[in-house]
Each structure stands twice: as C-alpha cells, then as structure tokens.
Amino acid sequence: MKDTNVLENVQKLKDFDLNLLKVFETVYICRSGIRAAEMLGVTASAISQSLHKLRIFFDDPLFIREGKGVSPTSIADNIHESISETIGLLFENLLISEPTSLNQITIYCTPFSAVRVMPTLASALKEAGIHCGIKHISSDGMLETTEEILTYRKADVVFGTAPYYSFSTVTEVFDSAMAVAVCRKDHPRIGDVLTQENMKKERSTFLLNNTESVKKAQVDLENYFVKREFAFSSSSLITILSMTEASDYISFMPDWFAAKFAGSFNLKILKSDFVLPPVSIYMTYHKNLMKNTELFNVVKKMREQNNKSE
Secondary structure, X not given: OHHHHHHHHHHHOOOOOOHHHHHHHHHHHHOOHHHHHHHHOOOHHHHHHHHHHHHHHHOOOOEEEEXXXXXXXXXXXXXXXXXXXXXXXXXXXXXXXOOOOOOEEEEEEOHHHHHHHHHHHHHHHXXXXXXXXXXXXXXXXXXXXXXXXXXXXXXXXXXXXXXXXXXXXXXXXXXXEOEEEEEEOOOOOOOOEEOHHHHOOOEEEEEOOOOXXXXXXXXXHHHHHOOOEEEEEEOOHHHHHHHHHOOOOEEEEEHHHHHHHXXXXXXXXXXXXXXXXXXXXXXXXXXXXXXXXXXXXXXHHHHHHHHHHO
16 A cells, blocks of 8 residues: 555655755745755756756745845745655665765864853763764854754754754754853942943943854843943954953853853853843764764763763
C-alpha cells in the first residue's frame, strides 16, 4: 500500500522537477535570489528561471521584491511550513555518514556569547580528552538566522539569545543572566545605588539586538524608568563598556559580563531596587549531531560544566 501511494504521487509529479524545492527553500531562507545563487553555486539567472517555473506551478508570485531582497507571500510561507521539516530530515538521513573522529568543532555565536561559551568549550574538550581544532564563526546577532546556519552546515552548534525550534534540531537554555546597571567609578552624581529618581538626570546607552529576550528586557527597563534619554547605541557590549568608561552614561548588561569586565574598564556595578527577567543564551544543534559520539559528548560536558559554574 505504501509503495502504491508513492507511485501515485510520482505519477502526479512526473513533470515537476524536485530540485526546484531546493531552490525554493534556499531563496526562502536567504530572502535573496543573489545569495541563494551564491549558496547553491549557480547563476542568478538560473535562480530566476527556477522561480519562474515554481510560480507557474503554484500559480502564485511566491516572493515579492522588498528593498535589496525578497519577501515571501502567504502561499510561500505555507509551502515552507509544509516542506521544511521533511527536507531537513532528508538532509539528516543523507548526511548520516559522520566522521568517526572529531577533528574540528565549529561554533557560531556573537562575540558576547563567545565570551561565555568558548571557555566552557575548551574545558569540556580537556575533560573529554579530545584534541581538536575550534573554529568560532562570529555573528552580530542581527543577520543570518539559526535555520540558515544549521541547514547549510555552517556550524555544529549555534549559541544565541533567541531559541530556534524544529523537529530536526535540539534547542536548550545554555545560560541565563540577570541584567545590572554600570557606570564609571568616578561618576559625579551616582553613588552605589541607581534609583528611578537619579536616573531621570542621566543618559543611557542602548544595545542594538533584534532577539526577543533582549528586547523584552529593554522594554521592562523602559517601563520602569520611563522615557530614558539614549546617548549612544551599538550592537557591541564591549564598545558600550568603553563609551560608559569615558562618559557619564548608564549602561545595562548581564551580571556575569559586568563582573568580568567592570574592573578592566574602570566601572562600578550599581545596586538597584528593581529586578529584570533573565536574558538567556540558547544552544541549538541538529539531532544528527547525536550520532557523532565524540561531538555529542562535548556538548553534554559543556552543559555539565556550565551547570557547575552556576
């Protein structure tokens, strides 16, 4: 019966090139025909021809030009939802042959997350007795998605402040931290405590980050202090620290990050009468990673190492 259904479906799709679905998913994830062409190693013209065939087959534009990229239509969203997991699982089964020994582990995360992740990774490798190279691919938290990174095998494990849930991946909280306020040690108006009242006279820095957990913390801060004045914004916490040291700005950041760098930047960590919800760093990897015993063992030891430090 199962074989009969397969044959019936093959008959229905006999004139449809299944390679077009690979093009569709690549364009959908990249949101760009040019980037999709680069990813697949074909010309932009070939991508355009494939999209033309798909538009005829589905009787829908599928992608609308938006700025320098494209935006999917609702039909394209539905197609992606229908086929993405199936294609992901297909890739996993086709790529079942993993190396028996671990020569290199590739981690994709922001420089901020790397400060927390990389020492734990080094410790986990040492504890596991594994000697391999470590490759860190740096992101700015605002460009490529976890889906794109894992689908095209750019990294073994992705760390970031946004979770990614899929049938073919595992996502778990790797670390959580509370936010604290910092200012330069010789700030002319702030002692050891930051209150709503003295914050009215100060200007703040702002972390540029598109993930929901960070934006939620920023909204909570704004609701507490009401109409803060922002003097400087950056996607880099290190840059924000350097500006805070050289000014009277008030900055907010994870407690562990502040504790690690406050002394180096001549800053003091302030007490406050409010508590923010924690901002988490998520660890995401393909379920297929579990088939590589050494690599999965490293991931487990990273989790154990981090739990010990809490």
